[in-house]
Amino acid sequence: MPAIDVLYFAWIKEKIGVGQEQVSPPGTVKTVSDLLDWLADRSAGHRSALSDRARIRAALDQTHVPLDSPIEGAGEIAFFPPVTGGAS
């Protein structure tokens, strides 16, 4: 699989310690959820940030997607908590 840019935001970024990294997962990583499993093994920070799936949202090439989406062909994948913009 070609290299993918992975972006992290908010507390996920803080726990992992970087906002962006380039990764080349093996061919067995086929969905967003597979990628989360694979990334979690990279460090204790990754594991801590990515373990609670209910609090993680994803975007493929800047479009919201569910975690069971296939990642084939994606150049950029972002992981972030549920968004909290706007105002009350």
Next chain:
Amino acid sequence: MIRVRQKPFDPGDEINAFCTHNANSGAIATFIGQVRDYVSSESGTGSVSELILEHYPGMTEKELARIADEAASRWSLDDTLVIHRFGPLTPSEAIVLVCTASAHRGDAFSACEFIMDWLKTSAPFWKKEVSPDGSEWVEARESDDHRAAEWNAK
């Protein structure tokens, strides 16, 4: 028009310019979201000294444009303006401004509310409140998801 910016803006100036620009529209609806001065968590009691808004450059603009396009497909709108800030903000500063222009008030009101409801659940912004007790990421609320979802039933 969509504008995502770090610098403060004056909502009054923006609204006046929007009205002037849309002199042919009979109805202008506006919404201003501002930084409040108390922490939002149930455990928090302190006052907020600063709000830090992180965003996803590129996707933010795309999502806001998608929401504005969706509003334009649902209601009869002459014009739409969304301004959203990022970076450090202080209490009472405007975070977001939404303006909608239409021939009649119904479309302007509904579209303005719709844009805010969808923005809250899909535009990639994250708030961190800084208070004398420390700093904390603001948690998303389920009630916001429900408000956004209700528009699909209408």
